[in-house]
Amino acid sequence: MAAPMPYHVRSNSMPSGTHPLFRQLNEKLLSINDSAQHTAECLADSLLELYDVFDDLLQLPQTLDALHSEDKSVNEMLDDSLNLLDVCSVMRDAISRLREQHQIILSFLRRRDYTRMEGQAHVSARRKMNKELEKCLSTLKRTFRSISSQLPQNHSIQNEEVEVALSQVGSASLFVCESHLLRFKTPKKRKSIISTILRSKSRQQNEGNNESECANASICALYTHSGKVDETCAKDVQRKLASLDKCMRNIDDRLGCINNRLIRSRVSLLNIITN
Numbered sequence: 001m002a003a004p005m006p007y008h009v010r011s012n013s014m015p016s017g018t019h020p021l022f023r024q025l026n027e028k029l030l031s032i033n034d035s036a037q038h039t040a041e042c043l044a045d046s047l048l049e050l051y052d053v054f055d056d057l058l059q060l061p062q063t064l065d066a067l068h069s070e071d072k073s074v075n076e077m078l079d080d081s082l083n084l085l086d087v088c089s090v091m092r093d094a095i096s097r098l099r100e101q102h103q104i105i106l107s108f109l110r111r112r113d114y115t116r117m118e119g120q121a122h123v124s125a126r127r128k129m130n131k132e133l134e135k136c137l138s139t140l141k142r143t144f145r146s147i148s149s150q151l152p153q154n155h156s157i158q159n160e161e162v163e164v165a166l167s168q169v170g171s172a173s174l175f176v177c178e179s180h181l182l183r184f185k186t187p188k189k190r191k192s193i194i195s196t197i198l199r200s201k202s203r204q205q206n207e208g209n210n211e212s213e214c215a216n217a218s219i220c221a222l223y224t225h226s227g228k229v230d231e232t233c234a235k236d237v238q239r240k241l242a243s244l245d246k247c248m249r250n251i252d253d254r255l256g257c258i259n260n261r262l263i264r265s266r267v268s269l270l271n272i273i274t275n
Helices: 020-033 040-057 061-068 071-110 116-148 157-181 193-197 203-220 231-274
Strands: none
Touching: 020 040, 020 157, 040 157, 040 231, 061 071, 061 157, 061 231, 071 116, 071 157, 071 231, 116 157, 116 203, 157 231, 203 231
8 A cells, every 4th residue: 555645745835827937847746746756765765856846846947036025034044054054964974873883883794893892882872862853743733734834825826726836845845854764763652753743754765764773673682691702693784784884874975965955955045035
């Protein structure tokens, strides 16, 4: 059974604009909506394609006119983009440190010099990363509430479709960032507000999160009751960490691309309201 959509973009949520770019933007949003068909990596690629259309949309005369008369909406999106940039930065730093910790473990295992101290260091690194990612999740929740409150009211059709575009692009960015965050954060029993409101996560994202948890569980199970490293478990850890490192590298690369696109769109919006 296909997983429910992560967040809901109605086919009529964006007024039918006179310019094809508005329809293209809606198509990209609906593509991201179809999360059951996407891994987190594919979601990131879809978001980058969405920003390609969004950047072109920002150059339309009708968009420029609407944005000049909607300074509040633009300023709110600029604030939201800062939050997303902060989240991307923290996530990339956390992933980098965790990858370094994994390389240390692999090095000790290859030399057959792994001790309980390395295991404790790994647990400590994971705990620190989870605290940082929990703060990121709180930031995403606040930003989502901000975007949800930015509903167009009593505007012209032209201004409304531009405001809806800003809101939908922001929501899509939040969802993709959260999908990446949940790949590496140790899950809690309670559900996040975003995943509750924006519906459930895709099956592939949960599998990615399980991949990280499986590797972590294998590391914690390296020692036998006698205090020696279990050789079979050590080989399993090496295999899982190699696979997880490839996944983390791909995620980090895509977060870097998302970060760059957020900066580019932010610069475009700043230029629009200052000129």
